[in-house]
Amino acid sequence: MMTTSETTPSxxxxxxxxxxxxxxxxxxxxxxxxxxxxxxxxxxPQHPSTHGVLRVxxxxxxxxxxxxxxxxxxxxxxxxxxxxxxRYAQVVPWTDRTDYVAAPLNNLGCVMAFEKLCDLRAPERxxxxxxxxxxLSRIASHLVWLGTHALDIGALSMSLYCFRERxxxxxxFEAFCGARLTTNMMEIGGFSRPIPPAxxxxxxxxxxxxxxxxxxxxxxxxxxxxxLARTKGVGVIxxxxxxxxxxxxxCLRGSGINYDIRKAMPYLVYDRLDFEVPLGTYGxxxxxxxxxxxxMRQTIKIITQALDHVExxxxxxxxxxxxxxxxxxxxxxxxxxxxxxxxxxxxxGFSPPVGEAYVGIEHSKGELGYYVVSDGSSLPYRFRxxxxxxxxxxxxxxxxxxxxxxxxxxLIGTIDIVxxxxxx
Amino acid sequence: xxxxxxxxxIVAFVIMNVLLVGMAYMTYFERKVLAAFQDRMGxxxxxxxxxxxxxxxxxxLLGKEDLIPGSADKWVFFFAPLVVxxxxxxxxAVIPFGTSFDVAGQTINMTIADLNIGALFVLAISSVxxxxxxxxxxxxxxxxxxxGGLRAAAQVVSYEIILGLSLVGIFILTGSLxxxxxxxxxxxxxxxxxxxxxxxxxxxxPLAFVLFLIAAVAETNRAPFDLPEAETELVSGFHTEYSxxxxxxxxxxxxxxMIVMSLFASTLFLGGTDGPGSDSHVLLGILxxxxxxxxxxxxxxxxxxxxxxxxxxQLMGIAWKVLLPLVLLNIVVTAAxxxxxxx
Numbered sequence: 001m002m003t004t005s006e007t008t009p010s011x012x013x014x015x016x017x018x019x020x021x022x023x024x025x026x027x028x029x030x031x032x033x034x035x036x037x038x039x040x041x042x043x044x045p046q047h048p049s050t051h052g053v054l055r056v057x058x059x060x061x062x063x064x065x066x067x068x069x070x071x072x073x074x075x076x077x078x079x080x081x082x083x084x085x086x087r088y089a090q091v092v093p094w095t096d097r098t099d100y101v102a103a104p105l106n107n108l109g110c111v112m113a114f115e116k117l118c119d120l121r122a123p124e125r126x127x128x129x130x131x132x133x134x135x136l137s138r139i140a141s142h143l144v145w146l147g148t149h150a151l152d153i154g155a156l157s158m159s160l161y162c163f164r165e166r167x168x169x170x171x172x173f174e175a176f177c178g179a180r181l182t183t184n185m186m187e188i189g190g191f192s193r194p195i196p197p198a199x200x201x202x203x204x205x206x207x208x209x210x211x212x213x214x215x216x217x218x219x220x221x222x223x224x225x226x227x228l229a230r231t232k233g234v235g236v237i238x239x240x241x242x243x244x245x246x247x248x249x250x251c252l253r254g255s256g257i258n259y260d261i262r263k264a265m266p267y268l269v270y271d272r273l274d275f276e277v278p279l280g281t282y283g284x285x286x287x288x289x290x291x292x293x294x295x296m297r298q299t300i301k302i303i304t305q306a307l308d309h310v311e312x313x314x315x316x317x318x319x320x321x322x323x324x325x326x327x328x329x330x331x332x333x334x335x336x337x338x339x340x341x342x343x344x345x346x347x348x349g350f351s352p353p354v355g356e357a358y359v360g361i362e363h364s365k366g367e368l369g370y371y372v373v374s375d376g377s378s379l380p381y382r383f384r385x386x387x388x389x390x391x392x393x394x395x396x397x398x399x400x401x402x403x404x405x406x407x408x409x410x411l412i413g414t415i416d417i418v419x420x421x422x423x424x
Numbered sequence: 425x426x427x428x429x430x431x432x433x434i435v436a437f438v439i440m441n442v443l444l445v446g447m448a449y450m451t452y453f454e455r456k457v458l459a460a461f462q463d464r465m466g467x468x469x470x471x472x473x474x475x476x477x478x479x480x481x482x483x484x485l486l487g488k489e490d491l492i493p494g495s496a497d498k499w500v501f502f503f504a505p506l507v508v509x510x511x512x513x514x515x516x517a518v519i520p521f522g523t524s525f526d527v528a529g530q531t532i533n534m535t536i537a538d539l540n541i542g543a544l545f546v547l548a549i550s551s552v553x554x555x556x557x558x559x560x561x562x563x564x565x566x567x568x569x570x571x572g573g574l575r576a577a578a579q580v581v582s583y584e585i586i587l588g589l590s591l592v593g594i595f596i597l598t599g600s601l602x603x604x605x606x607x608x609x610x611x612x613x614x615x616x617x618x619x620x621x622x623x624x625x626x627x628x629x630p631l632a633f634v635l636f637l638i639a640a641v642a643e644t645n646r647a648p649f650d651l652p653e654a655e656t657e658l659v660s661g662f663h664t665e666y667s668x669x670x671x672x673x674x675x676x677x678x679x680x681x682m683i684v685m686s687l688f689a690s691t692l693f694l695g696g697t698d699g700p701g702s703d704s705h706v707l708l709g710i711l712x713x714x715x716x717x718x719x720x721x722x723x724x725x726x727x728x729x730x731x732x733x734x735x736x737x738q739l740m741g742i743a744w745k746v747l748l749p750l751v752l753l754n755i756v757v758t759a760a761x762x763x764x765x766x767x
Contacts, residue, residue, distance in 0.1 A: 041567050049656040063571070063736050152656045154648060154733025160462040226648055226732045405571065406657050406735045 038066055041405070045074045049152040049409040052419030056396070056412070060405060068400035068408070070393060075423040083383030087349030088114050089188060089326065091383060095370075096182035098387060099421035102141035102364050104133045104173070106421075107186035109361045112267065113370035114188050116357040118324040118350075126190030126317045127268045128310035132203065133176065133185055134268075134361075135299045135306070139210070140169040141364035142296050149289070149413035150221065153230050158220065165213050168206050175199055189325030190318040200311055207304055214296060221289070231286035235399045235411045238283060245395040248388050249366025250291045251415060255283030261362040272309075275302050285414040292416075324350045349378040356382075365389045365416050385424050389417040436517070436536045443516055447679045448478035453718075454725050461729035488668035493565055496665065500563035505670050507556030508677035512684060515549040518542035519687045520604045520696060521710050535604060542603035543595070546688055547588050550643060553681065554580040557645075557652060557662045560674070564665035572661030575736055576645065576652035582743035583642035583649075589751040590636040593629045593758035594692055607696035626693040631754045633693045635747055637723070640685045642739070645678065647728035654733055686720035687713070694719075 038059045045053040053074035059067035079098055083091045091114075095106040108130055115121065122130070147162030170180040175196055177185045221227045237247065242255040252259055260277040262270040278294035280287030319325050327345055331338030354376045360369040366388025373382035392415045399411045452467065452475065459466030467474030492501055517536040539545050554576055561573025595601055598609045612623045626633045642649035653661030663674045690696060694716045697709030734742070 039567060039570075041571075047659060060571075062574075150732065154650075154654070154656065155731065156458075156647070157462045157729045160464065164463055220730070221732075224732065226734060229738050230732055230735060404735055404737060406651075406654065406733070409656050 036061060043408065045071075049148075050412060051148060051417055054393075054412065054417065054419055054422070056408065058400070058405070058408065063405045065400045065403050065405065065408065068397045070396050072390075072393070072419070072422050075419045077420075077424065079424040080383050080385055083385075084380055087378050088352065088380065089346075089349060091380065092186065092188070093182070093184040095385070096184055097420060098385060098424050099141070099363070099365065099368075099389070099418045100181060101144045101418055102137045103181065103183045104137040104185045105141070105361070105363050105368065107184065108134050109359055109363070109368045109370045111186045111188050112361065113357050113359040113372050114324075114352070116359055117352045117355060117372050117374055118188075118322065119353075120189060120319060120322045120324055122190035122319055123316050124269070125310060125313045125315045126319075128306045128313070129191060129195065129317070130186060131268050131270065131273070131306045132303050132310070133173075135303050136169050136172060136203070136206075138299050138364040139296050140166050142292050143169075145292065145364075145413070145416045146217065146289075149410075149416075150227075152409040152413045153227065155221065155224075155227065158217065161213070161217065161220075165210060168209065172199065172202050172206060175202055187318075187326065189320070189322060190316075192318050192326060192329060195317070200307060203303065203307055207300055207307075211297070211300060214293070218293065228286065230406075230410060231284065231289060231414075233282075233284050233286075234403065234407050235285045235414055236283050237395060237399065241395065241398060242283065245391075245398065247366065247392050247395060249363065249392065249416075250288050250295065251366065251392050251395065253277065254280035254288035254291045256280055261360055261367060265360075267359070267361060269306070270302075273302050273305050275299075285410055288414050324352060351376055351378045360386070363388050365418070365421070366392055387421040387424055389415065390422045390424070393417050393422055432536065439516065439521070439536060440513060443513065443680060443683065444676075446683055447676055448482065450679050450683060450721060451481065452478050453721065454728075457722060457725045458729055461726070482672070485669055485672040490668040490670060491665075493665050495565040497563040497565070500559050501665075502670075504556045504560030504563060505666065505673035505677070507559065508553050509556075509673045509680070511549050511553040511556065512677040512680040515546045515684050516680075516687065518545050518603055519684070519691060520607055521713060538604060539602065541601045543591055543601045543606070543692070546684070547584065547591075550587075550681065550684075551580065551584050553677065556674075556677065560666065561652075561662035564662075566665050568658040568660070568664045569662050572652040572654075572658050572664070575654075576662060578736075579642060579645070579649065579651060579739060582740060583639045586635055586639040586743060586747045586751055587643055589748075589755060590632045590639060591692065592755045593632045594625050596755075596758050596762050597625070597628065603691050603696070607691060607698060610695040611698045622695055622698060624693065624695040624698070629693070629754070629758070631750065632758075635751050635754070636689060636693065638747065640689060641724065641727060642743075644681045644685050644724075646682065646724055648731040648733050649739060650733060651736055651739060656733075682721065682724055683717065686717040686724070689720050690716035 038061055041058045041060055042055065043058060044050040044055040050056060055071040055074065057067075057069040057071060058065055077097065079094050082094050086094070092107055092110050095110040096103040099106050143162040143166040147159035147166075150158035150162075173183050173185065174180045176199055177183050177193075179185075237245075237251065237255045239255050239257055242252050242257060247255075248259070256279050258277060258279055261267070262275075263277055275298045278291045278298065280291050318328075320328055327338070327341045329342070332342045333339070352374045354374055356371070356373040358369060358371045360367045362368075367386065368388050369384075369386030371382070371384040371386070372380050375381040396411060396415060400408055403411065455477070456466040456474075458464075467477035470476040470480045492498060518539050519542075520535040520538075535542075557576040557580075558573045561569040561576070564570075594606060598606050600606065600609075606625075610622060610624050613620050614623050621627065641647075645652050651661075652658075653663065655661070658664070663671055666674060690713055695712075696716075697713045
């Protein structure tokens with residue numbers, strides 16, 4: 001059963017630097033001054049550790065990277081255009097599918113932008129629950145980052161440990177809204193469904209387990225000489241570079257710049273919660289690792305405070321008094337009027353006043369911004385997503401210059417990208 | 425050494441088959457142990473407790489399509505996996521599985537080839553193995569493979585020096601390169617005060633043992649030194665283009681090399697077949713050797729489950745800047761002690 005792939009195009013059929021688009025900076029074969037030839041290595045879009053369908057074209061001098069050119073767009077779904085062709089409430093589920101490891105955070109930014117457009121604010125109790133869910137989502141996202149980042153550097157077991165704990169968070173999401181990954185959890189105006197009675201207990205259990213597990217992760221990596229050798233001094237982002245590449249999130253704070261939207265421009269109830277923003281010193285891969293690890297610990301603090309506070313509250317979860325909020329589900333199964341009102345709202349949607357709104361929230365990866373323009377119709381006129389990892393990814397060529405081939409996967413990991421969010 | 429040649433063939437045949445089955449179950453062992461480390465189940469579905477999984481894997485690999493890249497150098501591509509496999513399995517010939525015993529009037533020597541330079545033979549053969557990796561990598565006409573091959577060449581050459589030099593202390597103490605002699609030397613019992621201990625070389629050569637262990641992991645391309653096939657960087661490294669049973673020859677070669685290295689380490693440092701009762705019962709000696717080997721294999725899996733991967737330059741730096749001075753120091757100290765004791 002011996003066959004060869006002679007009929008299909010092979011590597012030899014293409015010139016060594018066959019470009020996929022006309023705009024690549026790496027296109028022609030290059031020779032260094034000392035006469036040595038560079039080889040071009042096409043990493044991805046099918047590659048085990050480009051975190052999805054990122055394609056990175058590398059010019060290598062042996063194992064040292066001379067040039068690096070990330071190519072994106074392999075997961076472009078046109079979320080912004082889809083957002084302009086759906087009614088406001090129908091846009092929210094699309095945001096789940098951008099950064100699919102932190103869906104509640106995406107939802108949160110989107111509904112907050114819509115609420116700002118309608119000049120509406122969710123009730124206080126709903127805001128606390130939003131904080132809890134968003135912060136749980138931040139931990140879930142950081143766990144995926146930690147697991148895959150460590151796996152890229154070769155620490156095989158970390159990924160399984162991290163996904164084990166992420167499972168607990170997904171169970172909480174499932175108990176809360178029925179979905180685990182693409183949750184569509186946040187609604188315009190708050191939460192229309194009651195909080196399941198078992199939920200606070202589940203979250204408390206998680207809060208009890210997780211700090212212990214965090215110690216295990218830190219024990220495996222913090223003092224591991226190989227981990228230190230692979231991360232310390234690698235991928236250094238100076239403060240100037242971090243600002244000029246307009247990085248946000250841990251990529252920015254790892255370089256020691258204190259900018260966390262939760263502190264700088266507090267939204268929801270973050271100004272009432274006590275937490276600290278961890279900062280790095282050198283801006284290398286290890287600093288960003290420490291920053292994200294500490295963020296998870298601070299997040300535990302936030303969730304504990306918010307839960308303590310919200311458990312005592314018995315106020316409404318939904319701003320039903322507003323005209324832009326879906327009518328109550330109550331009665332939809334028993335009275336014709338309630339059912340009709342509900343039905344009409346779902347079919348026709350609502351039309352916010354003419355205007356525009358931008359909301360930026362502190363996503364697990366940086367500043368996630370939603371910009372909406374309303375022309376007074378029931379569809380957004382413009383729906384723009386500023387995704388943090390798309391902007392952060394821009395620093396990759398800068399970091400990769402002069403690094404080793406093995407560092408590229410560490411660098412991709414440390415920027416923390418999800419291609420669904422990069423390509424949108 | 426006066427046994428008939430057909431008897432040699434039978435012994436070699438038995439040992440080779442045991443080794444192949446051992447290799448198959450090494451994969452099962454690795455998956456189960458790794459699963460235990462990672463809070464998983466491992467294979468459970470094929471047969472009781474997943475025990476038939478290695479056979480299912482083998483059957484699957486046999487049934488896969490055998491792809492050869494159009495631009496590959498076909499003969500070298502065909503030949504390279506065999507080099508890895510054959511060299512890995514050849515080196516087991518000099519491992520002593522016990523002393524000789526008599527069955528039906530025939531004396532069976534439990535070492536297939538009782539060479540007087542047995543230790544050197546294992547080192548020599550294992551360095552031939554890397555040719556299989558380099559040739560296969562080059563013949564694939566794939567850049568990931570090429571980089572993997574380059575890494576393998578540099579890595580194996582560097583760590584072979586450490587591997588060879590770490591054994592010099594043992595050769596000085598034993599005065600022989602024959603593995604049987606080395607085991608015999610370790611079977612002696614030393615009395616230190618009220619205690620009676622075996623003269624295992626792990627006790628007299630602890631530094632050499634650690635260095636040998638590190639070099640052996642690097643020599644077999646296993647985590648954290650698995651750079652030639654670093655799957656998160658080079659997709660699959662030197663065997664990216666290999667599929668079906670060609671791939672499994674590499675796979676077999678790697679696992680057999682692991683088993684051979686573990687046997688070799690048990691023989692050199694843990695007394696080989698030496699253990700309670702091994703003097704009177706040959707089978708008990710084999711059991712001891714197996715237990716020691718499994719200990720090393722567990723260590724291999726343990727490393728894989730725990731440690732991240734080194735970077736290429738760090739790997740080289742460790743070999744030349746850290747391990748080499750240490751191994752030379754070990755030789756000098758051992759030689760000096762030996763001289764002092766003798767005179």
